[in-house]
Amino acid sequence: MTNYLGLAACLLAGTAAPAAAAAQPSTTPTVLSLRERATLEDRLLAGRLDTVVPALMREHKIDMWVLIAREYVEDPVVMTMLDAENMHARRRTILVFFDPGAGKPVERLTVSRYGLARLFQPAWNPEAEPDQWKALGKLVAARNPKRIAINSSALSQFADGLTLSQYEGLVAALPAPYRDRLVRTDELAVGWMETRTGQEMQVYPQLLQVTHAIIAEALSDKVITPGKTTANDVRWWMREKVSSLGMQVWFHPSLSIFRQGQAAALQEDEVIRKGDMLWTDFGITYLGLNSDVQQLGYVLKDGEREAPKGLRDGLAAANRVQDALTSSFRTGLTGNQILAAARAKAIAAGLTPSIYSHPIGFHGHGAGSSIGFWDNQNPDPRGERPLRPATAWSIELNAKVKVPEWNGQEINFRQEENAFFDGRTVHYLDGRQTRFHLIGTRQ
Known part of the structure; x- marks a missing residue:
């Protein structure tokens, strides 16, 4: 039987402690120059070649x-x-x-x-x-x-x-x-791709700090003026922000508007209004690694100081689905087994979950076992690979909730945060969203 935890301990020497789940910074963290990045990337690569390749070749x-x-x-x-x-x-x-x-x-x-x-x-x-x-x-x-x-x-x-x-x-x-x-064999290539080293995990949280900071700024009064700013305006602001930092997105950012009385999400050139809930999907590439994050914002109505309770309850429900999933991670279980266990926990808790999580690292949709798909919550051949330690994950999912303040309108509260599995527990790389980003706080 493979000694997964022994292999992980070898690869994870010096792993940084996970960041606390705190409010996101208001300013974008400093990023390295291209020359500094190149030096660090080569050092990370040398460390991987020295440790990951020999371990995989000997294991298999x-x-x-x-x-x-x-x-x-x-x-x-x-x-x-x-x-x-x-x-x-x-x-x-x-x-x-x-x-x-x-x-x-x-x-x-x-x-x-x-x-x-x-x-x-x-x-x-x-x-x-x-x-x-x-x-x-x-x-x-x-x-x-x-x-x-x-x-x-x-x-x-x-x-x-x-x-x-x-x-x-x-x-x-x-x-x-x-x-x-x-x-x-799949084992060497996928094993190489999915394994994260201790050196990488010292820097991976920095990528999530930058990602979260850009989202926090995008979903703020600095970027959005209700009645004027469109969904596309925000998407392209995010693209320009990343470019100004000398970085790249690995997919075009998404921004959707959820509005009371509108059955479908609004996008593109739709103008953002007070009372709207905003959802974004955003990911960047830095030091050869990728982020993939979905968070929610709310545009305050006149006199409001927070999002309606029904919306806050929806975000809390998505957090509970996250907990059901991350508590189901077990070394050696397949993605399909983890999906089934997580869904059973969430449903037993009275939630309506949809789970579609994936590995992340060198690629946004990375190598390794999938844990569900948005269009398939049943076992899938792509979810048959056993879970290994020293792997990073995009905890992507949603909870469907009816919002009383919106006349019982049913909304999918989507969340996606990046995390690390050390072989025993799952740690978010830079916390997770538990409160809405609020637009209109200057009123």
Whole structure:
């Protein structure tokens, strides 16, 4: 049986304490310069290569892992292994990991014309051997691996990066005995993608602090003037804010207006009015990691000092669904099992839940087991992977609640916050929303 917690302890040495669930800052935290980010990103990558790859290869009894990518058609894993100054594969980039056993370090080699910031040792001299494929074949034969992992998967897009032409080139290059040693596996690619190290978890909360700060500013009097500002105005303000920080969003922000008497959410060029509830979905990329957050705001009517109780109860109901989900995380359970347990708890508590949570990290919708889908609350093949420690999650869900002040109108109170599972408990990276962002406090 896999020692999940032992593996997590090795990878999580030095993990920072989780941030408290407090009110969000009113100003955007300082972000690093591009040069500072590059230095930190390469340090994080070096730490991952030193720890995550050897642990996964030994756990799954893989002697060699071969990754092949061509410029602009990169294997998703290769893209996460390039240093900060190499933004794409060059011509054909081949990365090789080899575990010689006997407690020796895993070799990191690159059979390519260009080096990779000293993270991989060059293993091809084109002047001595012009044929890159032959050089790879000789390297494999010289090390005589018993099991050679390649990234080819019908289930996970993150483990399916080896294209047909490059697979054919690899097979042709291998001496005959080694062709039968190729192993198609999801485990290395998905394991690499989903695992978060202690070093990464020292900086991941900073990304959520920036994300929360931008949302807090967007859903405030600084950006929104009731009767004038549209939903699109807020969305594009968020885009411009991120750009001004030298950062990027990984999807266009969403902003919807929920209004008493309107059955469907209002969007686009609809003008925001007093008494509206606002919902945003927003995520940014920083230091190679991603955030994905949904929060709620309310536009005060004249004389109001807080959102109506029915809306506050709806947000509280969504918080209770969050609790039902995060309390159901157990190492070794599948995403489908966690979904079933969480839904059972929430329903027993009188809630009407919909849960559609996912891993997060190198990608906003990251590698690993899904926990439900917004359009499918039943078991799904994509939810069959067991939960592992040292993983980050987007706790995404909603609670459906009838709002008395809105004549019993039924509203989906949507929430999404990013969290970390250490193998025993789930911690939010920068707290979660428990109170509405209020617009119109200057009245």
